[in-house]
Amino acid sequence: xxxxxxxxxxxxxxxxxxxxxxxxxxxxxxxxxxxxxxxxxxxxxxxxxxxxxxxxxxxxxxxxxxxxxxxxxxxxxxxxxxxxxxxxxxxxxxxxxxxxxxxxxxxxxxxxxxxxxxxxxxxxxxxxxxxxxxxxxxxxxxxxxxxxxxxxx
Amino acid sequence: xxxxxxxxxxxxxxxxxxxxxxxxxxxxxxxxxxxxxxxxxxxxxxxxxxxxxxxxxxxxxxxxxxxxxxxxxxxxxxxxxxxxxxxxxxxxxxxxxxxxxxxxxxxxxxxxxxxxxxxxxxxxxxxxxxxxxxxxxxxxxxxxxxxxxxxxxxxxxxxxxxxxxxxxxxxxxxxxxxxxxxxxxxxxxxxxxxxxxxxxxxxxxxxxxxxxxxxxxxxxxxxxxxxxxxxxxxxxxxxxxxxxxxxxxxxxxxxxxxxxxxxxxxxxxxxxxxxxxxxxxxxxxxxxxxxxxxxxxxxxxxxxxxxxxxxxxxxxxxxxxxxxxxxxxxxxxxxxxxxxxxxxxxxxxxxxxxxxxxxxxxxxxxxxxxxxxxxxxxxxxxxxxxxxxxxxxxxxxxxxxxxxxxxxxxxxxxxxxxxxxxxxxxxxxxxxxxxxxxxxxxxxxxxxxxxxxxxxxxxxxxxxxxxxxxxxxxxxxxxxxxxxxxxxxxxxxxxxxxxxxxxxx
Numbered sequence: 001x002x003x004x005x006x007x008x009x010x011x012x013x014x015x016x017x018x019x020x021x022x023x024x025x026x027x028x029x030x031x032x033x034x035x036x037x038x039x040x041x042x043x044x045x046x047x048x049x050x051x052x053x054x055x056x057x058x059x060x061x062x063x064x065x066x067x068x069x070x071x072x073x074x075x076x077x078x079x080x081x082x083x084x085x086x087x088x089x090x091x092x093x094x095x096x097x098x099x100x101x102x103x104x105x106x107x108x109x110x111x112x113x114x115x116x117x118x119x120x121x122x123x124x125x126x127x128x129x130x131x132x133x134x135x136x137x138x139x140x141x142x143x144x145x146x147x148x149x150x151x152x153x
Numbered sequence: 154x155x156x157x158x159x160x161x162x163x164x165x166x167x168x169x170x171x172x173x174x175x176x177x178x179x180x181x182x183x184x185x186x187x188x189x190x191x192x193x194x195x196x197x198x199x200x201x202x203x204x205x206x207x208x209x210x211x212x213x214x215x216x217x218x219x220x221x222x223x224x225x226x227x228x229x230x231x232x233x234x235x236x237x238x239x240x241x242x243x244x245x246x247x248x249x250x251x252x253x254x255x256x257x258x259x260x261x262x263x264x265x266x267x268x269x270x271x272x273x274x275x276x277x278x279x280x281x282x283x284x285x286x287x288x289x290x291x292x293x294x295x296x297x298x299x300x301x302x303x304x305x306x307x308x309x310x311x312x313x314x315x316x317x318x319x320x321x322x323x324x325x326x327x328x329x330x331x332x333x334x335x336x337x338x339x340x341x342x343x344x345x346x347x348x349x350x351x352x353x354x355x356x357x358x359x360x361x362x363x364x365x366x367x368x369x370x371x372x373x374x375x376x377x378x379x380x381x382x383x384x385x386x387x388x389x390x391x392x393x394x395x396x397x398x399x400x401x402x403x404x405x406x407x408x409x410x411x412x413x414x415x416x417x418x419x420x421x422x423x424x425x426x427x428x429x430x431x432x433x434x435x436x437x438x439x440x441x442x443x444x445x446x447x448x449x450x451x452x453x454x455x456x457x458x459x460x461x462x463x464x465x466x467x468x469x470x471x472x473x474x475x476x477x478x479x480x481x482x483x484x485x486x487x488x489x490x491x492x493x494x495x496x497x498x499x500x501x502x503x504x505x506x507x508x509x510x511x512x513x514x515x516x517x518x519x520x521x522x523x524x525x526x527x528x529x530x531x532x533x534x535x536x537x538x539x540x541x542x543x544x545x546x547x548x549x550x551x552x553x554x555x556x557x558x559x560x561x562x563x564x565x566x567x568x569x570x571x572x573x574x575x576x577x578x579x580x581x582x583x584x585x586x587x588x589x590x591x592x593x594x595x596x597x598x599x600x601x602x603x604x605x606x607x608x609x610x611x612x613x614x615x616x617x618x619x620x621x622x623x624x625x626x627x628x629x630x631x632x633x634x635x636x637x638x639x640x641x642x643x644x645x646x647x648x649x650x651x652x653x654x655x656x657x658x
Contacts, residue, residue, distance in 0.1 A: 005582055012323060019330055022345045034608045037342040040600050041333050048326040051319050058319075068581065073376040080375050081574070084368065084549050088566050096553065104546040112542025122543055130554060140558045 004068035005059040013052045019045035083107055095145030097127040159281060162509030165210055166517050174211050175218040175514060179522045182222020183529075187230050197485060209492040210507050214514040216485055217468070221273070221515075221522045224464050228265035228457060229526070233258055234548070235370050241424040241460040243366060243587050244432040248445060248452030259392035260399075261453050262530055267400060268407065268454045270523040272462035275411035276418065277515045280469050296605035297616050301626035302417075303599045304617075305633070306426040309433050310588040312633030320584045328589040331356045332596025339604060351564045360556045361593050364569040365586045367552045369576020371545065393527060396450075403454045406435050410455050414462025424463035425591055431459030465515065472500060472508055 019041050026038030069077070083103060090099035105123030108114045114122075134140045165171065197216050204212035227242035232249035245265060252261035307325050311318045334345045335355030346352040400407075410431040417427035435455035436445040445452045471482040494500065500508050556569040576586055592599075610616035617627045 001582075004578070008578060008582055008584075009323075012327070015330075016326075019345060022347070026342055026344060030612055031340075034339075034604050035612070037337045037340045037344055040603065041330060041344060044326050044329050044333075048323060048330070051322050051326070055317075055319050055323070069376070076375040077372050077577070080372055080545060080549075083546075084573075085570060087546075087549065087553065088570055091553070091566065092563060096550075096557070100546075100550045100553075104543070104550065107546040108542045110542075111545075112540050114540070114542065126547060126550075130550070134554060134558070141561060142554060142557060143563060 001066045001068050002059055002062060002064040005064075006056055009052045009055040009059065013049060013056070016045040016048035016052065020049070079111065091143055093145060095148055096142040097131050098145055098147050100127045100130065158505060158509045159513060161506065162511070162513030163516075165506055165510035166214065166513035171211055171214050171510075171514065172517065172521070174215045175518045175521050176525070178215045178218025179222040179225075179518065179525055182219035182224075183226040183229075183522075183526060184222075185219070186223035186226020197488075204488065204492075209489075209494055210510040212488065212492060213485065213507070213511050214518065216488060217511065217514060218518040218521070220464070220485075221518045224273075224461055225266060225269055225522050225526045228269060229262065229530070232261045232265060232453070235366075235374065241428045241456075241463070243362070243425070243590065244428040244456035245453055245460075246366070247432065247456075248447070248449050251446070251448035252450065252453065255448050257448065259389070259530075260396045260450060263393045263396040263527070264400060264450050264453045265457045266523055266526050267397065268410070268457035269461040270519055271407055272411050272414050272458035272460070273465045273515070273519045275458075276415050276462045276465035276469075277512070277519070279415055280465070280515070281512055284469060284473055294622075295620070296602040296609065297620050297623040298626065300599060300602035300606055301617055301623040301630065303595055303602065304630040305626050306417075306430065306595075307588065307592065308630040308633035309430055310585065310591075312636035316583055316585060318637035320582075321588055324579070324585050324587075324589040325592045328592025329596050329599070331361070331589075332593045333600070338597075339601070354560060354562065354564075356568060356593065357559050357565065360559060360565045360568045361572050362590055363552045363556050364572025365576035365579075365590065367548070368569060368573025369580060369586075371548065372573060372577040373580055389531070399450065400454070403451050405438075406431075406451050406455050407458050409434060409438075410458030411462045414459035414464075415466045417459070418463025418466030418469075424460050424467065426595075427463040428456035428460040429587055429591065431455040465519075468511075468515070472511065 023038035023042035023045060026041070027036035028038045028042040029036055030039075083106065087099055087103040090102060094102075101123045104126055105119050108119045108122060109116075131142075134142055166175075197219055204215060207215070228245055228249070231242040231245040232253050235246050235250035249261045249265060252258065310325065311321045330345075332355070335343070335353055337344050343353060413431045413434065414424070414427045417430065418424060432445075432452060432455045435451050436442045439445065439449070439451060441449070467482045468485075471486055494504060494507065552569060553566050556565045557563070559565055579586055579589075606616050607613075616623075618624045
């Protein structure tokens with residue numbers, strides 16, 4: 001916990017440093033028609049540097065042996081996270097509906113060990129239902145891939 | 154003056170056709186509210202083109218009913234899934250979800266719907282009778298007052314939020330910084346984009362909310378194993394009536410929430426801060442504040458009352474001044490112009506049937522809404538019997554759909570995943586997420602208010618103190634910011650036991 005606290009606050013320190021740097025480039029003072037673009041970001045960044053520095057100092061002084069995440073906890077978290085990342089990567093190539101079908105089917109089979117019939121039913125019906133709700137009913141276009149192009153959608 | 158006008162309104166709102174329109178609106182709105190990412194503003198915008206051929210009064214009844222439905226629907230996902238459908242239902246998750254996990258989901262939902270209804274009714278009654286007067290007060294608000302209100306909202310996170318005040322402050326600052334990314338519409342300069350085209354659009358709070366609360370929350374909840382825990386509801390009429398018997402105990406919370414909601418609500422972005430403020434105050438004044446966040450019914454009542462009171466109050470400046478009080482109201486305002494109506498005070502004299510039909514439909518729409526959500530919760534409870542391995546991908550896909558629909562951009566789905574990981578880390582390290590989202594939502598408005606105030610004063614910050622209304626609000630805000638530093642000192646002064654007076658500042 002202590003290390004994670006210091007690392008997070010340090011990353012935020014770095015971010016605020018970048019913010020201040022960019023704000024100085026934009027100008028932090030007063031122009032003819034009011035404060036310049038960098039005015040508010042500059043002071044936000046300066047304040048954040050100060051606060052994060054105090055958080056780092058507080059965390060460094062404190063003895064806290066609890067781990068940020070145990071091995072037993074990290075496993076299930078990653079089992080949710082990486083398929084979700086895979087979904088986003090696939091969406092860029094295959095469109096959202098096909099990716100959703102693959103992702104849902106894979107997840108049901110891998111984690112839930114559902115029967116092949118249930119997997120096929122949900123993996124096909126769920127994206128189909130979202131397709132009709134979003135594309136047809138609410139007219140919100142979603143990313144599409146080769147399958148939709150082949151079907152002429 | 155009001156009564157006969159209101160009767161005229163009811164004449165219009167209670168026709169079978171308009172009642173039917175209201176039922177359709179509430180149903181669609183509840184579905185939209187339940188889906189994370191597809192919020193009221195989104196739903197109203199999507200449905201707007203369908204109303205062009207309708208009579209303006211029926212059209213506005215459809216859209217407002219959709220809005221009420223979305224407000225009710227947001228409570229359902231907050232309580233049962235811990236996923237806030239709307240930013241103003243974030244505070245409802247704090248106690249609603251723990252209650253659902255303890256098997257008290259039915260009570261939490263009944264409390265949420267009832268509070269929503271009470272808050273809405275309170276605001277509608279105020280709108281009906283005090284609209285002209287309150288509009289006049291709001292007219293006197295300049296940028297300094299507006300900025301002072303924002304300062305007060307954020308100070309209440311630091312001073313009343315509990316937890317580490319420094320980390321609350323970091324969340325607020327980070328939210329404001331993220332909201333500044335992209336094009337600065339005042340000067341036309343690009344801020345913090347570093348030449349990257351994708352950063353030019355900035356970060357949308359809807360994507361941040363979906364990532365931080367949706368994905369982040371799923372990651373956190375699966376740490377104990379791959380299942381969603383104990384979120385079943387025993388929702389039936391008995392639970393509803395039993396809960397109604399408990400609720401009068403929270404009469405003071407209802408009244409406070411309704412007042413906070415109405416007061417915050419008629420200014421832009423009011424519903425979200427109102428719900429958080431109401432929650433913070435309920436916790437502060439409660440006899441057992443340590444139970445907040447672990448499943449306290451009062452922690453559901455407070456934000457829901459305020460959020461709905463604010464959601465309704467957001468309609469007030471839209472119909473009286475032509476200034477929308479919320480993003481959803483802004484979309485409706487666009488509808489009014491398309492239907493050929495001129496929003497503003499003249500509407501009351503030129504189109505009384507429209508204005509009073511709308512006001513009367515607020516009563517009917519909310520009554521229809523509360524009856525429908527209470528009746529159909531068993532239907533929503535059925536969602537919870539779906540196994541984890543189906544529900545997780547469905548929620549993740551719906552989150553991705555919602556993130557993409559905001560701007561039709563692929564990068565937003567990536568932001569959603571990144572915000573999800575950030576939400577997970579922040580939550581574990583006790584950085585509060587709510588102020589971050591709120592700062593992201595209000596960032597542009599706050600910066601504009603600050604700029605205009607500074608232009609008015611030629612760069613002097615004294616303007617926030619010298620104007621009477623903003624001075625008073627700013628003073629309270631400064632007190633709240635200083636509270637974490639003052640409290641230990643105050644305690645030492647008064648002895649070890651925390652005196653009641655210290656808590657009731």
